[in-house]
Amino acid sequence: MAFNRDLKLKKPIVDDYGYSFEEAFNNGKNATRERYRAMLLMYQNQLEAITAKHDEEREVYRVRGKLELLKELFKKDARRKEKNKLKTELVLAKEKMDGVKIPYVDWFKMGEPQMFD
Numbered sequence: 001m002a003f004n005r006d007l008k009l010k011k012p013i014v015d016d017y018g019y020s021f022e023e024a025f026n027n028g029k030n031a032t033r034e035r036y037r038a039m040l041l042m043y044q045n046q047l048e049a050i051t052a053k054h055d056e057e058r059e060v061y062r063v064r065g066k067l068e069l070l071k072e073l074f075k076k077d078a079r080r081k082e083k084n085k086l087k088t089e090l091v092l093a094k095e096k097m098d099g100v101k102i103p104y105v106d107w108f109k110m111g112e113p114q115m116f117d
Contacts, residue, residue: 039112042105049102056097063090 067086 039110042103046103046105049100053097053100053102056093056100059093060090060097063093 063086067083067090070083070086
């Protein structure tokens, strides 16, 4: 019976939920709202990082395409200065692309597997 006495002393239900049904409902509603806000913020941050990474990849492919076109049009050293400039631009674009990190959110560990769909 000591176990029941300990439960009465600690008031676990009152501490977790409140003194009335309305207070318990509002506490649950606020906790749920905060949880989903945090999840949406994590998803938004992940989406922004993916978009930034995609923009940097597009820049790399644009510069790479220019280099290939330059090689095709001018087989010799006709545009060496422009070719060197594009190579430098390609290296800088690749470094920028590698600098963009996408945060990993493990939705399964958070109990939200439907976020993958």
